[in-house]
Amino acid sequence: MPPLRSVTGRTRATLLLCLLAAGLAVLAACTPSHDQSTFDPAGPIAARQADLFIFIFWLAVAVFILVEGGLIYAVIKYRKRRDGEMPKQVHGNTRLEITWTIIPAFILLAIAIPTVKAIYENDAVPQDRGEPLEVIAIGHQWWFEFRYPGLEIVTANQLHIPTGRPVVVTLQSEDVIHSFWIPKLAGKLDMVPLNDNHFWFLADRPGMFYGQCAEFCGIAHAHMRFRVVAAPEEEFREWVTDMRTPVDAPEPDSPEAKGRTTFLANCSMCHTVDSYLANGYPTEIAAQDRRWNTWVESEGDSPIVSGPNLTHLSLRSTLAAGVQDLSEENLRTWLRNPGSIKPGTRMQVNAQVYATEDNRIGLTDEEVDNLIVYLMSLEPGEGGPTVSVPPPDAGGEPNAARGEALFAANGCSGCHSLGEDTIIGPGFKGVVSRAGTRVTGVSAEDYLSESIRSPSAFVVEGFSDGLMPILSTLSDADVADLIEYLKTIE
Ligand code: HEC
Ligand code: HEC
Ligand SMILES: [Cu+2]
Numbered sequence: 001m002p003p004l005r006s007v008t009g010r011t012r013a014t015l016l017l018c019l020l021a022a023g024l025a026v027l028a029a030c031t032p033s034h035d036q037s038t039f040d041p042a043g044p045i046a047a048r049q050a051d052l053f054i055f056i057f058w059l060a061v062a063v064f065i066l067v068e069g070g071l072i073y074a075v076i077k078y079r080k081r082r083d084g085e086m087p088k089q090v091h092g093n094t095r096l097e098i099t100w101t102i103i104p105a106f107i108l109l110a111i112a113i114p115t116v117k118a119i120y121e122n123d124a125v126p127q128d129r130g131e132p133l134e135v136i137a138i139g140h141q142w143w144f145e146f147r148y149p150g151l152e153i154v155t156a157n158q159l160h161i162p163t164g165r166p167v168v169v170t171l172q173s174e175d176v177i178h179s180f181w182i183p184k185l186a187g188k189l190d191m192v193p194l195n196d197n198h199f200w201f202l203a204d205r206p207g208m209f210y211g212q213c214a215e216f217c218g219i220a221h222a223h224m225r226f227r228v229v230a231a232p233e234e235e236f237r238e239w240v241t242d243m244r245t246p247v248d249a250p251e252p253d254s255p256e257a258k259g260r261t262t263f264l265a266n267c268s269m270c271h272t273v274d275s276y277l278a279n280g281y282p283t284e285i286a287a288q289d290r291r292w293n294t295w296v297e298s299e300g301d302s303p304i305v306s307g308p309n310l311t312h313l314s315l316r317s318t319l320a321a322g323v324q325d326l327s328e329e330n331l332r333t334w335l336r337n338p339g340s341i342k343p344g345t346r347m348q349v350n351a352q353v354y355a356t357e358d359n360r361i362g363l364t365d366e367e368v369d370n371l372i373v374y375l376m377s378l379e380p381g382e383g384g385p386t387v388s389v390p391p392p393d394a395g396g397e398p399n400a401a402r403g404e405a406l407f408a409a410n411g412c413s414g415c416h417s418l419g420e421d422t423i424i425g426p427g428f429k430g431v432v433s434r435a436g437t438r439v440t441g442v443s444a445e446d447y448l449s450e451s452i453r454s455p456s457a458f459v460v461e462g463f464s465d466g467l468m469p470i471l472s473t474l475s476d477a478d479v480a481d482l483i484e485y486l487k488t489i490e
Contacts, residue, residue, distance in 0.1 A: 259374025403485025
């Protein structure tokens with residue numbers, strides 16, 4: 001290394017400037033007006049964490065000034081003054097050494113008391129702030145799933161909560177370790193596979209808060225974000241009602257209708273769009289488990305993986321797990337080539353529709369346009385919340401009217417017309433009379449109930465397997481009623 005003297009005045013000035021600029025950049029990270037700043041807490045958990053940080057910070061500043069001051073004092077006072085002359089050599093000073101052992105012990109105690117207190121306070125869900133809202137947050141590579149077991153809602157990447165009421169979160173992970181962090185509200189806590197973590201938080205004021213996975217979990221870790229929308233109780237209730245309200249059926253032959261058909265054929269194996277249905281919640285949970293297991297069993301090679309629930313997508317404000325705003329333009333870029341927004345998404349790696357030469361979507365521009373119109377039309381319709389299917393008849397007789405309700409409520413009509421036309425699955429005109437002739441030795445009833453329960457058991461010629469969803473929530477009575485309804489389709 002050249003001696004320091006050779007550094008010219010100009011380089012030194014440049015170096016100093018660089019250092020100052022770097023310092024300024026670091027300080028700028030502390031501005032409370034940043035979306036991910038911890039210096040602008042919006043709830044008690046984050047506030048306690050910030051208070052602790054500030055307290056420890058000033059203690060550290062005091063220690064820094066004392067220690068560095070002592071150091072600088074000693075360096076100047078006892079510096080070498082004349083050539084060849086050794087300064088006075090000293091060894092040990094019991095009194096000083098005891099002092100500087102005791103002082104740090106007291107400092108650690110001063111830090112430990114409020115820290116332990118805050119740990120206990122942050123652990124106890126407040127009893128006087130209304131009934132806690134229960135949420136299950138699940139980390140996936142690279143997006144967040146949110147389930148509301150009490151409200152039977154499933155969504156992704158955007159968590160809605162009421163202000164002023166505690167939210168109790170169960171943290172889970174499907175694949176690797178992720179970490180749940182909403183800088184202005186709470187965190188960080190790890191999401192560990194096969195080991196649930198629990199915590200709670202509360203938003204004191206309404207707002208759109210930024211969340212981020214805080215664990216290096218893979219290639220798109222930095223692109224694994226989410227939003228928390230905190231709104232007054234009434235607004236939150238409106239969102240809950242919206243999420244339980246079906247979309248209006250698209251006009252036949254409209255771009256939405258065409259987009260829906262493209263979606264059912266290419267996307268619905270990984271994405272659910274109708275969790276507002278009567279059985280939507282348990283159905284989606286079972287479907288996600290199945291998608292995930294399919295992926296694991298194939299060692300990552302299956303055309304099906306668990307994907308974000310897209311029910312009422314247009315109510316969300318972001319795309320690709322909080323990375324971009326939701327807009328038609330961004331959707332187009334995302335659908336054509338997800339990797340241009342987020343490298344390594346399983347959507348592009350696994351979906352059949354991207355198994356093209358250049359890994360771009362294997363659909364025409366028109367099909368993509370229709371898909372976009374369809375996705376943007378996913379919003380609560382005029383029809384009001386889902387009419388639930390009545391309970392099965394007590395007598396045990398199959399009930400065609402109830403079967404018709406089940407047919408609509410479970411989305412069968414999206415894929416099966418009542419005529420001869422194929423939508424995604426065969427049209428159901430005369431389905432019962434042909435059912436008995438489909439497979440030799442299998443009666444019509446058995447064929448139909450098997451086709452509904454495990455669609456892969458018999459695959460109709462000319463159709464591909466894996467498109468019809470497995471509706472594991474259908475009871476025996478449900479299947480009997482569905483068949484009774486199919487019998488009425490001439
Ligand atoms: C192999 C399963 C799979 C298929 C098939 C698939 N996707 Fe996806 N999709 C995913 C996964 C996984 C993600 C999450 C990507 C991420 O954020 O890392 C995703 C994300 C999305 C998102 C963003 C959701 C959000 O909230 O950020 C949209 C929109 C979407 N997909 C639409 C589609 C459409 C339209 C199709 C059909 C052309 C499709 N997907 C086919 C797995 C799939
Ligand atoms: C996403 C599209 C989709 C949905 C939703 C769907 N199906 Fe299907 N269904 C298919 C496809 C594709 C086939 C043909 C391939 C096969 O046999 O698995 C099929 C086949 C069938 C068959 C066999 C028909 C025959 O001609 O042999 C029956 C019965 C059936 N579906 C009933 C239902 C019922 C009842 C529901 C609602 C609970 C339903 N499907 C929901 C796509 C769908
Ligand atoms: Cu992560």
